[in-house]
Amino acid sequence: MTTYNSLLFEISKPGRKGYSLPETEVDQTAVADILPAHLVREEPAELPELSELQIMRHYTGLSNKNFGIETGFYPLGSCTMKYNPKINEDIARYSGFAHIHPLQPEQTAQGAFELMHRLEENLKEVTGMDAISLQPAAGAQGEWAGLLIFKAYHQANGEGDKRRKILVPDSAHGTNPASAVVAGYDVVEIKSNEHGRVGIEALKAAVGPDTAGLMLTNPNTLGLFEVDIVEIAEIVHEAGGLLYYDGANANAILGKSTPGEMGFDVVHLNLHKSFSTPHGGGGPGSGPIGVKDYLKAFLPSPRIEKTAEGFTVSRDHPQAIGRVKGYFGNFGVNVRAYSYIRSMGAEGLQQVSEDAVLHANYLKARLAPYYDTPYQDHCKHEFVLSGMRQKKQGVRTLDIAKRLLDYGFYAPTVYFPLIVEECLMIEPTETEAKEELDAFADAMIEIAKDAENDPEIVTGAPYTKAVRRLDEVTAARKPVVTFQRNSAELKR
Known part of the structure; x- marks a missing residue:
């Protein structure tokens, strides 16, 4: 077995180094003179000691063991592991995007604000919604933020204490009931019918004055389009509830239909799924949420607004659910998604x-x-x-x-x-x-x-x-x- 398939500790040898530092002219103060005695090591930490080449071979070997969409077919159901065009990676690394800071003066970040504003406009068209927030950092956080909007809406109508239940189909993504619980709701499961879709009679039996809303993916997690979606929306709305669209499967409907046309009130999109940004997997993601006009006041704050002089950050939103992510989400991910949408165009997204x-x-x-x-x-x-x-x-x-x-x-x-x-x-x-x-x-x-x-x-x-x-x-x-x-x- 080659040594670079071994653990670093297994090939470590005392005294071996992968670096050489010049002598320093700075006075060295003993650690013991700075730290309390109980924090000072009595003997050096047991770290692996290797040459630079051994370290390079080790980590290169590990990277070669990784499987990704660029090394082979990745048919992970409901996760849309599609190829990420490298041109979008290059654009996200443009110095004007990569080297800005969220705390710099507004007038020096107008290009970034304009890109985010344009992305919001694009996503409004894709979803059929009236307003978009780019703040959520991932799909699950978008779900949670959307459900907080449900709660704020019902509280504004004086029904916050009464509407405590979120309906979730039995075929839903696991994040749906989890997000509902984290948002403080009780979850009610809706059984699917023999065709793998929401059972209309089961839905009718479940809705009532305590219904806050229904979370639904369309097409659903079985890959089937909810052909009764208009009736489903009517049933929920007549009961006083709202309809939430889990955008995990939007890759199937781009240019064909929108959640807004189907009757949904709130939507989140996984930009890493439908818009070809790197998949989260513990790293940066983006899960923007969109709402209809009557829910716009509850969107996260602050927000980017276009004025006659340019773009500004607006913070005066008394009904907003607050901030769900620092600044405006993961900006580099949003740059990639915007680049993808612009390069594909409406016809290209439909072809997708x-x-x-x-x-x-x-x-x-x-x-x-x-x-x-x-x-x-x-x-x-x-x-x-x-x-x-x-x-x-x-x-x-x-x-x-x-x-x-x-x-x-x-x-x-x-x-x-x-x-x-x-x-x-x-x-x-x-x-x-x-x-x-x-x-x-x-x-x-x-x-x-x-x-x-x-x-x-x-x-x-x-x-x-x-x-x-x-x-x-x-x-x-x-x-x-x-x-x-x-x-x-x-x-x-």
Whole structure:
């Protein structure tokens, strides 16, 4: 095994250094003279000691182990792992964007304000909303902010204490009920009908004077368009509730329809999904929210406003829910999204959705003979399969996902949504070539045949990775998160 596949501590040697510093002319004051005695180390910290080349090989080796959209097909359902054009990365690094500071005088940041204003205008058109806030830093934070707007609206109408329930379909993203709870609401689950859509009768039975609103994704998490959306909106509005649009799946409707046309009152967008900025994954994201006119007063503050003299920051919004993120969200992400929208144009964005829907339906048609398809309708940008047929041979959905790694593909989302047993959730996006889609389909078909004829090949996978099957339960319950030189878990 090469040394750069080892831990830094394993290749460390006392006295080895990766740097050489010149002598300093600054007087050195002993640490003991500055810090309290109980904070002074009695012996040096045990840090790895390596040469510069060893360090470079170690971290380069780690980076080569990473899987991303630029290294292979990434069909993670409901997450839209699409390619991020590098021109947008370059634009976000322009010195005028990269070197500004949020506290510099307004008159020196007019270009940044104008870009954000224009992005807001673009997103208003995309969503059919009347006002946009770029503050939320991610989709989940956008959900939370939108629900705070629900609460502020009902409180302004004197119904804040009465309207305590948020309705959430059983196929919803997990962030929906979580955001509702964090916002202080009680969650009521709405069962899907046999077609995988919101059950109208179940919805009618659930709404009432205590309903604050309904959270909905359209198309939903099964990849199906809610064909009864106008009736759904009417039912919620007649009960005095509001309708929230989870924009996670907007990649399927760009240029085709808008949440505003469907009857939604509040919307959030995941810019990393539909508008091709880097996916959050713990890093910077952006989840702007949009509202109809009658909710504009409650948007986060401060806000960017256009005046005759230019752009200014407005803070006088007494009904606003307040600030949900420092300044105006993650500016660099917003620059990338604006660049993407401008480069694609209206026709290009519509083509994005058309291609995403075409790709999903093509893959679904190719795989339907080999896997169970719980819903037969045409899908939008993503679809679900079930591994129930394979389960009868002793092969679980997790086994299928592990075996896909041997073919060089990232596995799709598994076991979600929860309403589909042995679920595989696949989203190919518009950025994949037909050859890549066919290669993925061929791999899935081969796995299905192996599950039928020689299931142990699948249940033993993966075979080509440095790490095989992990004891995920023990790893979650008893994690080892620090280096232990004599730890039995690290012995080879």
